[in-house]
Each structure stands twice: as structure tokens, then as C-alpha cells.
Amino acid sequence: MSAPNIETIVSLSKRRGFVYPASEIYGGLGSSWDYGPLGVELANNIKNSFWRSVVYERDDIEGLDSAIIQNRLTWKYSGHEETFSDPMVDCRACKSRYREDKLLEEFGASTDHIGEGHTFASEGGGNSLKEARIKCPNCGEVDWTEPRPFNLMFRTTVGAVSADDDPAALAYLRPETAQGIFTNFANVLNTSRRKLPFGIAQIGKAFRNEVTPGNFIFRTREFEQMEIEYFVKPDEAPRAHQEWIDGFDTWLQSLGISKANLKHYEQTKEELAHYSERTVDILYRFFPEREDEAKQWDELMGIANRTDFDLRVHSKKPEDADGKRINPDSTEDLSYFDTATNERFYPYIIEPSVGVNRTLLAVMMDAYEERINDKGETRVILKLTPEMAPIKVAVLPLAKNKPEIVEMAKRLKKDLQPTMRAVYDDTGGIGKLYARQDEIGTPFCVTIDHESLTDNAVTVRDRDTWEQERISVEELKNYLQMRLRA
Numbered sequence: 001m002s003a004p005n006i007e008t009i010v011s012l013s014k015r016r017g018f019v020y021p022a023s024e025i026y027g028g029l030g031s032s033w034d035y036g037p038l039g040v041e042l043a044n045n046i047k048n049s050f051w052r053s054v055v056y057e058r059d060d061i062e063g064l065d066s067a068i069i070q071n072r073l074t075w076k077y078s079g080h081e082e083t084f085s086d087p088m089v090d091c092r093a094c095k096s097r098y099r100e101d102k103l104l105e106e107f108g109a110s111t112d113h114i115g116e117g118h119t120f121a122s123e124g125g126g127n128s129l130k131e132a133r134i135k136c137p138n139c140g141e142v143d144w145t146e147p148r149p150f151n152l153m154f155r156t157t158v159g160a161v162s163a164d165d166d167p168a169a170l171a172y173l174r175p176e177t178a179q180g181i182f183t184n185f186a187n188v189l190n191t192s193r194r195k196l197p198f199g200i201a202q203i204g205k206a207f208r209n210e211v212t213p214g215n216f217i218f219r220t221r222e223f224e225q226m227e228i229e230y231f232v233k234p235d236e237a238p239r240a241h242q243e244w245i246d247g248f249d250t251w252l253q254s255l256g257i258s259k260a261n262l263k264h265y266e267q268t269k270e271e272l273a274h275y276s277e278r279t280v281d282i283l284y285r286f287f288p289e290r291e292d293e294a295k296q297w298d299e300l301m302g303i304a305n306r307t308d309f310d311l312r313v314h315s316k317k318p319e320d321a322d323g324k325r326i327n328p329d330s331t332e333d334l335s336y337f338d339t340a341t342n343e344r345f346y347p348y349i350i351e352p353s354v355g356v357n358r359t360l361l362a363v364m365m366d367a368y369e370e371r372i373n374d375k376g377e378t379r380v381i382l383k384l385t386p387e388m389a390p391i392k393v394a395v396l397p398l399a400k401n402k403p404e405i406v407e408m409a410k411r412l413k414k415d416l417q418p419t420m421r422a423v424y425d426d427t428g429g430i431g432k433l434y435a436r437q438d439e440i441g442t443p444f445c446v447t448i449d450h451e452s453l454t455d456n457a458v459t460v461r462d463r464d465t466w467e468q469e470r471i472s473v474e475e476l477k478n479y480l481q482m483r484l485r486a
């Protein structure tokens, strides 16, 4: 079983402290969310798992943490200033604003005319919403403006400028972490003395002024990405690409996401970004409540073969057909010299890019289960893997008015803490405490009772089976470590 819809996770998140609406006491801010005590732990567990599996467990990836605000030229040469736009339309009747491509997709009309960098009406796209008789989801009218490009980059100014629109001070909040990797290619290559193939991984915030954010943390204007740029010889790119697709399939399942809720989507020629040779999206069943099965899925991550586009456009050397440098501002040539073949070339790049927030949502949805207890009450269990669980063990005193029991429970919590995230909780009756820990995904509860004081043993309760076992205090740490590893 998994969550019946995103709403179920929204309310669990708020109730238990995973995710809250941002600046709620001031009425919130559309699609901004804050991660609470449990959400920050779960997000950290996802990021740690990513970092461990790509940077530590492989031998061909280096880590990086580049700046959010880069020289504006980065976004000029990457193409973002010109083409990082969504086609925006307004309903003239009720003034609601939408993304044309998403509306067409939602109502099953073709989006093929909207290429990467987007072809707009003025370029021959026509008013497709009108042609397809798509009604405004808000008011039901068919009275659309022509679609127009809306650049998604957040603008800011750097330094003490005289005017907010001073072009010399204009900068952007990065809309992806990738460009900071490309501009550091030579730095990392030279300092780590790498040879192809190798990659650079980065985790960090990205910002997009989305036209229609929504669906909880699925689409927000501020989010976090985990990206790898993997540099290969051009003829090795197709095989490396497939290996990364398979690798991420396995990694996502290692987080507890079931195979049945994941599927691949091969982007069509029309959908591919102009620099991409092949892009495969891994989709998750974010919308299981939708009747039409095809509409239950949406993108969790993308894995692209970006060819040699990125290193070329940021390099000082390449020239256009007229012999003019395509990048007169760069001070570096980002080509690679292969000492084995004495060849110089621009490496191809395979880019797996996955959102922390969408992964967190998928992990929570997939772990969600409801069960009826023997009193006929519905209980929620979040069946997170031990690695994902924000708390690994909760230590609970059976009688909080008995100082020896409380003291023993607090001591046990302290003993366990260096090896696993442990909490002490005495804020309710044992039934309530168990229910709370089940709902937040804690794999084990350890209960200290009157007998513990004499037999130096405790009861360990399993979240998934609700079975209880008596374990001696000396064995407890080893026992839990073994079960958490299993």
C-alpha cells in the first residue's frame, strides 16, 4: 500500500512535523514550505544516501558546492537568459494565469509545437488552447491571451546599487546547480588529477519563478537538487547514459520506493532540449487517485545525455561558421586532452538530476500504510527504511512517575545516541506513544518497565509487525544495530 493521494501526506506532515507551510503566521507564501524537525532529518537522510552512494561508494566522482549567485555571464552562455522560459497564458475572463504546455498536457492535447526554449504563437505555434477548445479550469471560459515567454530565473542585484534595475548589478539566483559544475570543470580536473570518465556531484538549492507551482512540495519556487555531471568520451556516452539510468532506478528503490510506482519516460524528439541526444525521465506515481492511469505519473528525476554542448559554450575557443568566437568572455578552454590517443576534445556529459523535495514526497507516499488495530481503530504506519527513518529508536518509560524507570530510560537513550538517532519520550500513555512513533516511521520502540529495574532487560517493539521481544540491556545496542542494518 502507499498513500492514496498527496493530501494525505500534507496532513501527516503538518500534524507530525515533517513539513509546514512557510511564513504561515503571516498567511503563508504561495508554494513555500518549511521543513520541520522530522522533515529536515528525512531530507538529510536522502541527501546522505545520495552522497554516500555516488561520491563515497564509487571511485570516479568528486563533490562540489558552488555559489548560488554566479557571474551573470554564466547564464548568458548557458542559454538560460534567452531560453529558460515557460509559455504563459492568461484567461481574459477571470485573469487566472497558467502554463500553456501543462494545460495542453492535462487536457490531452498535443504539446509538440512547444519545443525546448519554447515556440510561441508569434513563431507559428498558434493559439492551441483556443484551437483545442480548452476551458479555463477556474471559470470555464475559452478566452485565452496569446502565449508569451516568461523567464523563470529570479533576478536580484549585487552590491550597493543606485537602482534596482541597474543592469551592471543584475544577477540571478541559480535555476539549477549544474552550471556551477561546468564552470569548475577545469578546476576539479586539475586539482583532483582525474582522467575520463569521471563525474562531479553537487547538492544545493535552486530557484525557479514557476508560473504554476503546486501539489505541495512537488513544484515549488525554491527547491533542492542533487545533480551529477559525468564527463565521458563522446563514443562512450550512450553506454554511460544507460548505466546511470539503471543505477538511479536501483538507488530510488533502495530508498524504499517500490518498483511498481516507478517508470521510465523516453523524451520524444520534439521534447528534447536542443543540446540533448537522449533524455529519460524517471516518473513516480504521485497522483494515484486519478482515474486515467496515464495521468497518475509525473517526473521525479531526469537523466540526460547533454552531448558536448556545456563545455563548448563555456569555452573561449570554439568559433562559429564565420570564424567568430562563440564565447568571447570566457578565459578558459574546457577541452580535454587524452594522453593515450593524443586527442583534444570536449567531453560529453551525462546528467542525472533529481529533486530532494520530490524524492522526499515519493519516499513518504510509498511508505504510507494504514492498518486496523484490535480495537478497530485505524493506525497510520510510515514504513520507512531504517536508513530513511528520521528517528531510529524511541525510548519510552512505562511509568513516568517512577524516578528509577525514568532515569534508566534517559540513560539508555544517551547510550544509544552516538550510534543511532534516539529520542526519549514520556508525553503520553504507551499506546499513544507507540502510535506516534509508527506514524513518523520509527522502526523500534524500547520500553522500560518495572521489571527492567530487576532483570536489566527491556521490551523492543517492531513498528511493522507490532511484535515485542525482551532483550537484555547489554545486548540492546548490538541487537538494534543488527536489525537496523537488515
Ligand code: ATP
Pocket: 176, 208, 210, 217, 218, 219, 220, 221, 222, 223, 224, 225, 299, 300, 301, 302, 353, 354, 355, 356, 357, 358
Ligand atoms: P518539470 O518538467 O517538472 O518542470 P524539469 O524537467 O524542468 O521539471 P529539471 O530541470 O530536469 O526539471 O530538474 C531536475 C529535477 O529537479 C526534476 O526532475 C525535479 O526532481 C526537480 N525540480 C525541478 N523543478 C522543480 C520545482 N519547481 N520544484 C521541485 N523540484 C523541482
